[in-house]
Amino acid sequence: MTPTVDSPPVSVPVHFIDRADRALHDEQLRAAVRHATDLLMKGRQVALGGLEDSDVVRDEARRIRSRVLSRLPDILDRWATNLEARGGHVHWATDADEAVEIILDIARRRGARLLVKGKSMASEEIHLNSALEARGHEVVETDLGEFIIQLAGETPSHLIAPAIHKDRYDVEKLFTADAGHHVGPDITEEAGYARRRLRSSFLEADIGISGVNCAVAETGTIGLVENEGNGRLCTSVPPVHIAIMGMERIVETWEDLDVILSLLARSATGQPLSVYTNLITGPKRPGELDGPEELHVVVLDNGRSAALGTEYAEILNCIRCGACLNVCPVYRQVGGHAYDSVYGGPIGAVLTPLLNPASPGGRELPEASSLCGACAEVCPVRIPLDDMLLRLRHRDARADSSRMRRLGFSAWSWLWATRPGYALSTAAARRSRGLASRLPSRGWLGAWREFREIPPMGRRDRRSRP
Amino acid sequence: MSGPRTGGGDSSPVTVFSTCTVDTVGPDVATCTLNLLRRLGFDARLVRGATCCGQPAWNSGFGTEARRVARRTVKALTRTEGPIIVPSGSCATMIVHHWAELFSGDRLARSAAAVADRTEELSQFLDRRGLADSLPERTGDTASTTVHDSCHGLRGLGIKGESRRLLAAIGTPVTECGTAERCCGFGGTFSVKMPAVSAAMADEKLDDMVASGVSRVVGGDLSCLMQLEGRARRRGLDLEFRHLAEVLDGADPDQAATEGDRR
Structure with a gap:
């Protein structure tokens, strides 16, 4: 059975x-994950087929990303200079604590009561929500999946589909409890509830928080892709927008961005392009009606620079599409949540021990x-x-x-470095x-049995070695 | 079954590296590989004194131990002649792709590289040389067959069509399962370090095989077959698991045994 909203927290x-x-004992979770990852993988395959030669684009994307990493400090400087020239504020955070402090300072200075958030894995990495809530700020997740997860008191279980482990019946329970009346299990009804519920938050929020999918150095732009429009609302309606960006999430030119974007949505959800592609270059300018008064970008290191220049540097090429999770037979x-890390699946199994080398x-x-x-x-970036x-x-x-x-x-x-040792043990x-x-067996044999x-292999037993 | 045709081999020497899995749980795979190659006209010999490619330790992060074992195998294979044929995509991948790193800085590095250059997986060897048409065609084999693509052969060596072409040549049509390319869950020590996850991975493939109505699963790696067969037996599933070498050898198990013994 699926856990209900009332179930006590399990250690x-x-x-x-x-x-x-x-x-493995949660059949509902497994069915939901299998179903969703199958859909995402099929979509990916079709969408990549829409490129003239996806292998060539992937090679190009890998080159672009590796070139960025080879000159990352210079490229980040150029990007920051350009963004600041357009009125944006750039903050450099060495670790999670610094990033949280920077954001808390802004929230305090603005006297912020309510913050709305678009999906951001970097914000998960620094455990931003709990830090804000501890200081009395209210945080509302506005991505549908993140909203579901927030109501459930959980963490995302997938890079791009945070509530992938939940089905519409789980959502029915969560939304019904939140609404005080019955909502669902019809998906349109559930989405409608979330839309109504979140709309007032967008309008009332003092600060909008987002992640960054890919910044562009030549213009000081930050790019944010999404499908629900919540990201656009978070970054344009509240008077302050704070974006949290992993320090590696940048390319040099718009041509490079084009290559990355042509792969990102295709690999992630099977879309040629996400429904919304937000490209933000500075806050509202004089005479403009929309956009925040203040734009802050917090650039997060948090262990990343330790991987630069090592044999693992390429892990920073990741564009967070989630395709490796969808195809992984273990994740599947x-x-x-089994990974107990912000990042799960194969990318998480590599990134987590690199970002936290001392964590068992x-x-x-x-x-x-x-x-x-x-x-x-x-x-997509090989x-x-x-x-x-x-x-x-x-x-x-x-x-x-x-x-x-x-x-x-x-x-x-x-034993096996010697021929007699090998012959004796295989014969035995x-x-x-x-x-x-x-x-009765223990150890490896027991684990097998x-x-x-x-x-x-009866037929084999009758035979001796040739 | 029609009579064996010969051809292709021209009595040229080839070496079969049987692998530790075959030696431990399925020696007849080596017998069948030798039979097959000899019938194709090769002077096929089993390498003497080789043990293991080192992969179990290598993939567990124990490089020193892996090298210690693999050195024995390098030395043994260095003394052999002709192409080295491995009835395992996994061991062949270890030799072809990972030995360079394993033996980096070792005094056997050059020997290991030379052995790697001579190494081919069985289906790869047969297919590259166009030997499919020289295989004995069989009639009356009606078992509905599917192929499991072992991960390392598939992704490490790029083997996919080889086994299908070879099976087609002997008159065995292949029913494709949607999960053919998905890992069986063996993964070497992974199978015993995370047994429940490993079994769940096998289950998904087995369910797909049963739903596809196949009765026989053919693979190029005995370790994957052992994983799938072990799980299928625990679940009481009526599926037969055969190594490609056994099927291509074209004899029923008892006959293969007799031929092997007679040699």
């Missing part, structure tokens, strides 16, 4: 495997993969995600493994297969 298990096991089974929870995420390589295959998962295992596995595991690999390697394995199926038989 989150420490390890991925335990969170995954919990998700367990959903995003992050360091175990590269194990949450069969290294099947489907993620790298669909990545990040070798599976290679990076493997490299991270090489970085951390020895230090993080149990003594048993280290000894096991060591013993195995000495062949002979004892019947026994292994019957003996918990869910699988040891295939008897």
Whole structure:
């Protein structure tokens, strides 16, 4: 059964495997994730077919992103200079605390009561909502999925579809509780409720907060793509707009932006272009009716610059389309919350231990993969995600493994470094297969037998080695 | 079954690296691979003294241990002749794509590179040389067959059409399943580190296979087949799992055994 809005908070298990096991028992969650990721992947395939040669565009996108990373400080400076010349304010935040302080300062100075938010993973990364609420500010998420998640008291479980793990019946419960009357499960009715409920918030808000999908250095622009119009409202109706931008989310020129945008929506949702593409260059100018009086962009490092110039630098090429989550056979089974990180799926399993190298929870995420390589295959900017998962295992596995595991690999390697050791152990394995199926077993054999038989391969048993 | 045709091989030497999975759980895959290549006219020999490509440790992050084992295999394969044929896309990928890094700075680096240059996965080897037409065509084989594309063969080596073309040549039509390219959940030690997730991954493929009405699953990697078969048996599913080498060898299991023993 799905948890209701009234269910008490459940403690989150420490390890991925335990969170995954919990998700595996949630049939509703699994069905919702499978259904949604299938749709997104089919859409992606069709949409990429609409490009003359998507492989060429992907190569170009990779070159563009890698070129940016190779000169990131210069490009950011140029962008900031251009944005400030047009009246925008640029703030540099080394970590989450600094970013939060910058935003709290603005909110305090403006005497802000209500803040409306468009979808922003960077804001999740700095845990902005709880910080604002702790200081007495009210925060309303306005992206439909984020709104659902906020009502449920949860965190996003997908980069672009934060409520992917919920179906319309979950939303019916949440909205009915919020409205005080019955809403749903008809999706149009649910969307209508959210629209009415959020409209007054847009009009009353003192500050609008958004993320940034891609900034453009040559004009000091920030780009924001979305499908619901809530992003446009957040960035144009309230008197103050604060955008939070991961420091790598930038290109040099509008031509480069064109390449990135041609891949982003196609890879994310299967759209040639998102419904809204907001390109913002400064606050309202004299004589203009729309737009905020103040525009602030908080550029967030938060561990990113540590990856620059390393073998993992390419992870910063990510354009956050979520295609690697949709195609990942592990994510598909367990959903995003199993990763217990702002970023789940393959990109999260690489990014999390890079942004938080000391966090045990992050360091175990590269194990949450069969290294099947489907993620790298669909990545629009061709990040070798599976290679990076493997490299991270090489970085951390020895230090993080149990003594048993280290000894096991060591013993195995000495045994199989010799021909007699190998011959004896494989012969023993062949002979004892019947026994292994019957003996009570622990460890790896037990883990295998918990869910699988040891295939008897009877026809094979009758034969000796050629 | 029609009589075996010969051709293509011209008695040229080829080496079969059986892999540790085959040696441990399915030695007849090596027998069938040898039979097949010999019938195609090759002087096929099983490498002596090789053990494992090192992948289990390598993919777990234990490079030193992986190298220690793989060195034995490099030395053994260096002493062999002709193309090295591996009845596993996964082990072939390890050798072809990862040995360069594994042996980086090692005194066996050049030998490892030379071995990697000679290494081909079985279906890749047969298809590249146009040997499909020389395979024994079989009649009366009515099992509805699907192919599981193992991840490393598919994405590491680009193998996809090879197995279909080979199966078509022996008169076995393939029913495609929508999940053919999705991981079976084995993933080496992943299968025992995260057994529940691993089994759930297998289940989705097995459900698709059952829904597609197939009765036989053919794959190029015994490890994937072991995962799928192990889970199918636990669930009581009526599916048969065969390595491509066994199917292409064209003999029923008992006959293959006899031929193998006779050699």
